[in-house]
Amino acid sequence: xxxxxxxxxxxxxxxxxxxxxxxxxxxxxxxxxxxxxxxxxxxxxxxxxxxxxxxxxxxxxxxxxxxxxxxxxxxxxxxxxxxxxxxxxxxxxxxxxxxxxxxxxxxxxxxxxxxxxxxxxxxxxxxxxxxxxxxxxxxxxxxxxxxxxxxxxxxxxxxxxxxxxxxxxxxxxxxxxxxxxxxxxxxxxxxxxxxxxxxxxxxxxxxxxxxxxxxxxxxxxxxxxxxxxxxxxxxx
Amino acid sequence: xxxxxxxxxxxxxxxxxxxxxxxxxxxxxxxxxxxxxxxxxxxxxxxxxxxxxxxxxxxxxxxxxxxxxxxxxxxxxxxxxxxxxxxxxxxxxxxxxxxxxxxxxxxxxxxxxxxxxxxxxxxxxxxxxxxxxxxxxxxxxxxxxxxxxxxxxxxxxxxxxxxxxxxxxxxxxxxxxxxxxxxxxxxxxxxxxxxxxxxxxxxxxxxxxxxxxxxxxxxxxxxxxxxxxxxxxxxx
DNA sequence: TTCCCTTCTTGATAATCATCAATTGGATTT
DNA sequence: AAATCCAATTGATGATTATCAAGAAGGGAA
Numbered sequence: 001x002x003x004x005x006x007x008x009x010x011x012x013x014x015x016x017x018x019x020x021x022x023x024x025x026x027x028x029x030x031x032x033x034x035x036x037x038x039x040x041x042x043x044x045x046x047x048x049x050x051x052x053x054x055x056x057x058x059x060x061x062x063x064x065x066x067x068x069x070x071x072x073x074x075x076x077x078x079x080x081x082x083x084x085x086x087x088x089x090x091x092x093x094x095x096x097x098x099x100x101x102x103x104x105x106x107x108x109x110x111x112x113x114x115x116x117x118x119x120x121x122x123x124x125x126x127x128x129x130x131x132x133x134x135x136x137x138x139x140x141x142x143x144x145x146x147x148x149x150x151x152x153x154x155x156x157x158x159x160x161x162x163x164x165x166x167x168x169x170x171x172x173x174x175x176x177x178x179x180x181x182x183x184x185x186x187x188x189x190x191x192x193x194x195x196x197x198x199x200x201x202x203x204x205x206x207x208x209x210x211x212x213x214x215x216x217x218x219x220x221x222x223x224x225x226x227x228x229x230x231x232x233x234x235x236x
Numbered sequence: 237x238x239x240x241x242x243x244x245x246x247x248x249x250x251x252x253x254x255x256x257x258x259x260x261x262x263x264x265x266x267x268x269x270x271x272x273x274x275x276x277x278x279x280x281x282x283x284x285x286x287x288x289x290x291x292x293x294x295x296x297x298x299x300x301x302x303x304x305x306x307x308x309x310x311x312x313x314x315x316x317x318x319x320x321x322x323x324x325x326x327x328x329x330x331x332x333x334x335x336x337x338x339x340x341x342x343x344x345x346x347x348x349x350x351x352x353x354x355x356x357x358x359x360x361x362x363x364x365x366x367x368x369x370x371x372x373x374x375x376x377x378x379x380x381x382x383x384x385x386x387x388x389x390x391x392x393x394x395x396x397x398x399x400x401x402x403x404x405x406x407x408x409x410x411x412x413x414x415x416x417x418x419x420x421x422x423x424x425x426x427x428x429x430x431x432x433x434x435x436x437x438x439x440x441x442x443x444x445x446x447x448x449x450x451x452x453x454x455x456x457x458x459x460x461x462x463x464x465x466x467x468x469x470x471x472x
Numbered sequence: 473t474t475c476c477c478t479t480c481t482t483g484a485t486a487a488t489c490a491t492c493a494a495t496t497g498g499a500t501t502t
Numbered sequence: 503a504a505a506t507c508c509a510a511t512t513g514a515t516g517a518t519t520a521t522c523a524a525g526a527a528g529g530g531a532a
Binding site: 074076077078080082084096097098099100106107129130133136137139140141143144145146147148150151153154155157158159160164198 | 310312313314316318320332333334335336342343365366369372373375376377379380381382383384386387389390391393394395396400434
Binding site for chain 3: 396425426427437438440441442445
């Protein structure tokens with residue numbers, strides 16, 4: 001956990017350069033720009049349950065998840081936490097903050113599983129941005145997409161009852177769009193899913209129970225099978 | 237409602253140039269760029285209750301509200317509508333879509349009151365953007381701010397009970413932050429506010445009733461007076 | 473003004489969901 | 503294997519909120 005020396009940096013880039021390249025934040029960078037950026041990069045290990053940063057701390061860095069899973073949440077006035085986002089590997093978070101100087105993290109970041117992260121300096125990245133207008137356009141597209149994602153979340157939270165929210169959530173996990181009996185794994189613990197949907201774990205459990213009873217889905221642990229796709233869609 | 241001729245365009249800019257200049261989307265533009273942009277501008281009048289565009293139509297334009305008020309909403313599966321945003325005068329909407337080619341409007345836009353709008357071509361604005369990198373940075377900052385606003389909305393929707401949501405909403409309307417008995421008007425009909433908070437109008441009415449009974453606020457029509465600021469804040 | 477229409481309010485009831493409590497299940501550690 | 507810990511489930515209960523219904527109030531239009 002610390003700044004990389006020159007030799008390490010070269011090694012670092014050799015190993016992880018391609019990894020980052022897949023991400024849109026870095027795919028448009030020239031080789032030399034990427035090298036420059038990585039000079040200020042840190043590699044962090046965050047143990048399960050450990051905090052990376054707290055809500056209202058000044059945002060000086062953004063992060064890339066190499067492995068593990070991070071939880072971004074807000075603490076509500078009554079002390080409970082509202083999960084805003086679960087960030088899996090190969091994704092960045094907190095990068096949207098760099099465009100406004102001296103802003104605070106609007107969420108706290110905690111490791112759901114032990115995680116490896118890259119940390120990037122906002123200032124360094126912004127310097128790159130000023131030199132490459134094309135990159136700005138890529139980022140604008142990215143933020144715009146995120147904005148629409150949040151719209152969907154707002155919509156989910158406005159759905160009349162919890163069953164609708166759970167069903168809507170399950171639908172988003174169906175990737176194999178052609179299969180008649182889609183199968184997938186829940187990406188995180190049920191407790192966390194319930195948190196994202198703003199319902200209690202007990203309620204989540206009961207809803208799943210009912211869906212199983214009605215033969216719409218099957219669920220064993222984290223393995224989900226959709227048994228009646230139409231019925232599931234009709235809940236919406 | 238139509239494309240402006242050359243003379244009209246000059247007149248148009250003379251009159252409305254300053255108006256637009258106040259908005260961050262246009263404040264960073266050079267005079268010549270603004271003129272160019274306005275060549276493709278249309279002036280629209282939308283009657284109360286009329287639609288400007290429907291959800292899932294292709295997004296080719298974004299808009300500036302000169303006067304009136306627009307409602308952006310999504311239609312939920314059960315046919316009810318979820319209000320995403322109420323856009324008052326001197327604000328833009330749907331501009332975040334232009335950064336992704338061929339996207340659809342994720343909401344429908346309807347006039348709450350009779351409204352006057354400017355419409356801007358996404359393509360034209362994007363052309364400007366490619367020529368002025370500084371403008372991109374301004375926009376990035378703007379989108380980033382919006383993203384955090386959505387976060388707050390998500391938080392509000394996650395608040396345990398409706399009273400919290402109403403109180404939180406009222407708090408955001410207090411502008412005169414120093415006054416002991418802040419006064420303000422509700423910006424739109426109560427029915428619409430309830431929609432934004434994802435509660436029923438009846439529930440909203442009852443909560444206000446209780447707050448009045450407890451001497452925390454007073455409300456006559458749309459006029460609101462906060463009588464006990466601490467008590468109001470303590471609901472959170 | 474009067475009429476009409478929509479919003480707002482208030483009441484009664486039913487549905488939904490959170491909470492509390494206790495148990496089961498699974499995974500990891502010793 | 504036993505012990506431990508946390509997640510998940512299930513049941514019972516109470517609080518909250520939606521729904522339905524009916525009346526009051528407000529704002530325009532004729």
